[in-house]
Amino acid sequence: HRITNVPGSSEYYWGGIVAYSNEAKRNLLNVSQETLDRFGAVSEQTVTEMVRGVQELSGTQTAIAVSGIAGPGGGTPHKPVGTVWISVAVLDQITLHPYRFFGDREQIKNQSAEAALWLLVQRLMSAGSDPTIQSQVRAYQPIAVDYSGREFDAIQIHAIYWQEAWLRIESIGRRWQDADGCHWLAMNYQGKVFELWLKADGCWYLRPPRESIELA
Numbered sequence: 001h002r003i004t005n006v007p008g009s010s011e012y013y014w015g016g017i018v019a020y021s022n023e024a025k026r027n028l029l030n031v032s033q034e035t036l037d038r039f040g041a042v043s044e045q046t047v048t049e050m051v052r053g054v055q056e057l058s059g060t061q062t063a064i065a066v067s068g069i070a071g072p073g074g075g076t077p078h079k080p081v082g083t084v085w086i087s088v089a090v091l092d093q094i095t096l097h098p099y100r101f102f103g104d105r106e107q108i109k110n111q112s113a114e115a116a117l118w119l120l121v122q123r124l125m126s127a128g129s130d131p132t133i134q135s136q137v138r139a140y141q142p143i144a145v146d147y148s149g150r151e152f153d154a155i156q157i158h159a160i161y162w163q164e165a166w167l168r169i170e171s172i173g174r175r176w177q178d179a180d181g182c183h184w185l186a187m188n189y190q191g192k193v194f195e196l197w198l199k200a201d202g203c204w205y206l207r208p209p210r211e212s213i214e215l216a
Contacts, residue, residue, distance in 0.1 A: 002113055014058045019050065029053025029065075042067045042079055044096050047087040055089055062124070063089045064116045068099075070108045082144065084112045088119045095123055100161040101144045107202045114203045115142040140197060140205040152182050160186070160194065160206065 003013050017028055022041055025031040031049040039045040050065035068084030075081035082101040087094055097119055101111045118141060144161035152175075159166045173185040173193075181199040188194070195207035 002117060014060050017054060017057070025050060025053075029057070040079070042069055042083055042085055044085055044087075044098070047085045048094060048096065051087040051089045051094060061091055062120065064120055065089075066112050066116050068101075068108065068112055070105045070112075072105065082108055084108070084115070086112070086116045086119060088116070088123055090120075090123050093123075095119060098164060099142075099144060100166070102146050102161075103202065110201060111142060111144070111203050118142050140207055143196075143204050143206040145196060145198075145204040152177060155182070155184075155198075157184060157186055157196065160188075160196070162194075162206070 003009050017024075019025045019028050019031075022031075022036050025036065025041065025046070026033060029050050030053045031046055035043075035045050035049055047065045047067050050067065051063045054060075054063040054065060065087045066084065069075050069079060069081050071081035073081075075083070080100070082099075082103075084099040084101060085096065086099065087096050089095075097115070099112070099115055101108045103111070145157060146159040146161075146166070147155055147157045149155040157169050157172060159168050161167075167188045169186045170189050171187050173187065175182070175184045177183070181197055183198075184196045186194050186196055197205040197207070199205070
């Protein structure tokens with residue numbers, strides 16, 4: 001929907017496969033039963049075979065595959081609710097990324113779609129020559145945030161999922177709102193400052209950490 005909601009997308013978009021069950025993953029995308037049995041549907045290995053299967057089926061140069069646990073059930077201590085694996089293929093190069101998203105089922109699905117498209121754009125722009133576009137793409141990235149509260153003034157940020165680990169947030173400095181959403185400056189226990197951005201659609205973004213910056 002995110003892609004086809006843009007007029008003219010039929011010029012570059014082949015289509016999508018909702019391979020929800022393991023049977024669909026096997027029959028439509030040629031994911032091996034051994035991979036599913038050994039690593040599970042939500043795994044680096046499965047999304048790698050899924051994205052290759054999409055390319056083989058469609059004949060496209062690029063493809064995305066996503067597999068995750070959106071909840072509210074289905075999570076385990078090893079793979080809790082919000083665990084998502086995303087693979088992006090551009091020609092014969094595959095990029096893989098694990099995520100841990102926080103929120104309800106719809107929020108996790110929205111964040112997964114946002115992250116998948118962001119990864120694709122990043123891969124495509126990495127081969128481009130326009131530094132302005134590249135800087136815009138890399139300025140913010142989708143991120144998982146553990147927080148409580150709903151209203152802007154009541155939101156408490158507890159931790160962020162950064163570089164495959166949860167980082168506890170020790171303090172919050174300046175917070176502000178603009179036309180794009182809500183923003184916070186947050187510091188972790190190592191003294192690194194992150195700018196967090198919550199869009200109106202519930203997706204969180206992060207600007208990479210900066211050193212020695214005033215929180216106020």
